[in-house]
Amino acid sequence: MTGYACATQRLRPTEAAPHSPELVLGVEIRSVNSRFLDLGFRLGDELRACEPALRERLQASLKRGKVELRAWVEGRTEAAWRAPNxxxxxxxxxxxxxxxxxxxxxxxxxxxxxxxxxARTPPLPAALTEAASSLAAQVLDELRHARQREGERLVQMLHERLAQLQALAQQAQPLVPAQVEQQRLRFLERWNEAMGHTGADSSPAPAAAHERALTEATAYALRLDVAEELTRLQSHLSEIGDVLQRGGEVGKRLDFLIQELQREANTLGSKSSSLTLTRIAVEMKVLIEQMREQVQNLE
Missing domain, CATH: 1.10.1200 (Non-ribosomal Peptide Synthetase Peptidyl Carrier Protein; Chain A)
Structure with missing residues (x-):
């Protein structure tokens, strides 16, 4: 999921270190879409020691995304000039x-x-590491809120696509019996044409040939029956709706369900023998592909 957050904090000299310079500490976190968690750090030399703690904090809070954390310190460039002895x-x-x-x-x-x-460079405050960790936690909270708002918009879009897929599945349901019967009749027609071109001496008895033709036609039609695919597709749609309703870390679960949806839609299209059912399968695959691209953005 995408997101951006940035914050700065002014570090003033303390009683324990009155000669420390006044510094400005900055932390910036960027996040873009990725199926897995990929962390990157751009830290100034003064903050290299903070990287393990910052990495642990990000891993505990984020599950997916290409995340880059940048931290810097300003105000330390001027050295304390003095007259040499x-x-x-x-x-x-x-x-x-x-x-x-x-x-x-x-x-x-x-x-x-x-x-x-x-020249003497003023020492850095001893609490710089602690301040960087605290500021990074604040920026991380802002980033999570931004990603949460984006996630809510994505979930709304996914619900809209689910409703469209449900409507297409309902349109396809009445077409299944007609497709099965159409394929059975088409097979019988071709069988009879083939039997008509066969000599009487080499052909089986008419009754046996007709019985065999009916058996073969029924078996062929059943192989092209898409009722099971529609049933599984509707089951996956219901499961996706339940997962979105429960919330939480749903990204990987939805990835799997989207793959199953895509498989059923592909099978539906390959078995289709009518333009209407083919059109429905194509529209389903377009919607599923749109969902697949967005699901990869969810945690």
Whole structure:
């Protein structure tokens, strides 16, 4: 299921760490459709240690979807510039002389490089990991609410498709006996034509031939009977309606039922011998395919 949520939090210096810089912590979570749960993380270097806890939290809350969590820290780029003392400068000069003894072609340090080496980067707050986990939980709740709203819209759409499939199944039901009888008569007609082209000496007795023709015609017609397929299809439709009504984690269960629906609709179309029944089978497969695409979005 798709969804997006983002939040930021300002981290101010505390009494325990009065010299810590004022930071802005941000967490963003994106989710797109996927049959399975696929997690990705884009974390700043300061937040690498948070990944195991964040991964565990996402796995406990989400079951499907391609999910990407991005977290960052702003406000730490400026170092604390200060005037260097003579001892620090003497130490750097001594180190430079030692290096140039071995590497005489090495260039001397510039003023900017000296200032960069002597600059002190303020330490990060010790509670940064805890703050990141707390903010991620807040963003995850917002994402779940967004996915829930989308899920409600999908369930409504699925109920509409179910009603359309039920209507098509009811249209097909009266056509089944007529199709069976039509196929039986067609087989008898072809049998009689074949018998008419057979010599009298090699043909069986008329009564036996007629009896055999009726048996073969009935068996052939029954093989093309789609009553069982319609019964199973209606049973699957009822089960899908019950699953949607119960709610919860329904995605994988619906995946299986949609596959069964598709199988019955395919069989119905392959056995059809009338344009009306073929049209119904085609419309069913279109609706089932629409349901299949949306069911993959549900958890």
């Amino acid at each position: 003579s001892a620090e400068l003497q130490k750097l000069l001594s180190m430079q002389d030692q290096i140039r003894t071995w590497l005489p072609h090495a260039r001397e340090l510039s003023v900017a490089e000296l200032l960069q080496l002597l």
